[in-house]
Amino acid sequence: MISLLSAGPLSRAEIARRLGISPTTVSNLVTELLESGSAVERATTDGRRGRPARTVSLVPAPGLVAGVDIGRTHLRAALGSRDGEILAERGVALPAGHTGQQTVPVVLELVGDLLQHAPGSAGQLVAVGVGLPGPVDGPERTVGPGTILTGWAGFDVAGRLEETLGVPVVAENDATLGMLAEARWGAAQGVTDAAYVKISTGVGAGLLLGGRIHRGAGGTAGELGHTPLQPEGAVCRCGNRGCLETVTSVPAVLEMLRPTLGEGLTIEQVVAAADAGDPPCRRMVEDVGRNLGRGVALLGNLVDPEVVVLGGPLVAAGEPFLAAVSASLRRSVIPSVARRLRVVPAALGSRTEVLGALALALEHAPTPYGYLLD
Ligand SMILES: [Zn+2]
Structure with missing residues (x-):
């Protein structure tokens, strides 16, 4: 998924190319965003020819996102801003053979702890991403039977966290999240x-x-x-x-x-x-x-x-x-x-999966710029 928030400043022509829509449509959309104060347009220097160019970037919406990585014997969580800045990270050990029922309260405590100690103004949580070692069924959102965490098979971790946190929670296979993190911050940029x-x-x-x-x-x-x-x-x-x-x-x-x-x-x-x-x-x-x-x-x-x-x-x-x-x-x-x-x-070592969960949360955070997501 490509959005202006994750892609950074882009020229109007580049937005049109990436979204596959006409320059006129892009121009109308950008005008609307600029007038509402949701985006800014700045003059930048074209590095190759020294010609000034203009790029559009979104003003990040307020709020915080959290990423959670659940492993066989570890739990990690990270907190980030809407523009992708990583604000805090923390981890605790989990007992081998843990189940979803046992671990959800530990996840809630860890995320609550991170929110409490968030630097600056403690913002409002807007979305959470969760990584698990094993397939996560899309429509049913449950952990598939192929997981190494046998005590989690059939468990709807996203649903359980949503009940308490009241924000969108998305669960995903940890290797998929590793790819997401390495593409955004690591070795596959x-x-x-x-x-x-x-x-x-x-x-x-x-x-x-x-x-x-x-x-x-x-x-x-x-x-x-x-x-x-x-x-x-x-x-x-x-x-x-x-x-x-x-x-x-x-x-x-x-x-x-x-x-x-x-x-x-x-x-x-x-x-x-x-x-x-x-x-x-x-x-x-x-x-x-x-x-x-x-x-x-x-x-x-x-x-x-x-x-x-x-x-x-x-x-x-x-x-x-x-x-x-x-x-x-x-x-x-x-x-x-x-x-x-x-x-x-x-490139991100043991942080790869938790940062992937954070990237997933960023992608699923409610945004007023939905029509700019492709
Ligand atoms: Zn096999």
Whole structure:
């Protein structure tokens, strides 16, 4: 979705091009906005030719938006202004196996806490975005059965939060939100075709196609983790065999290292050991990268992305991991896709999903400029 608020100052000609409407219609709309005080038009210098140009930008509406990221053992929240400034962020730990019923009060407390301590004039909350690891069904708004948070399946988190907060709440898959955040603030800025691949408890992808987030018919697009990779491989939690997730997810990595390195290992320890040159951990990081590249290649040939952004704790392994993914991906896609494709780490780190939830809230905040959204 492109709006003047998120796209920033644009010339009248650029607005007409992006919205696919005539310059005359744009001129009428802009005049209306300027007269109502909802927009301003300023003279700027054209960097290339030094010619003065005029750009239109919207005056942000008052109010605050909140983003919430719910993970297997963490909860993060962020507060932002309507023009996309991030004002505050906070996180708390959640017990493993938590349910929607248990966690909604914790979410409300955290958002309330952020609002209370908002810098400057404590504004009014106008919209909330929520990220969850798993598919979120669009029309029914419930968390799909494929989620790793089994205690959340079928739960309408947006509806429950709306009851108390009284503002629009939108829930979305966390990998999709990662794509939204990286496109707005991170490693995929200015890119129209990209994928964000999150390697965590599961493996999921968020897709940006032609400048728009692609959710699919039921919000399940990008469930990359269940791509069949090894016909004789381990049985996956989805019931199929040898899915990408069975050889690349964080639990799979720890399980594969358990016979050698024992119980109680964390992914952070594996990454640190690989960095220090420990042979089993180094080998594991490279193998995971290679398998991931083969899985992501399917996506590469299907959607021809310019950038694949990688997120999740394994990305901290740095160059050995990224190089393994990139090399394997390039080997597995057709040459015309490989030529343009870049593999990069997420620029926003562990904040990616919560900032994506904030971007989602911005997109769904009620606006008087509805007709300028395409
Ligand atoms: Zn599977």
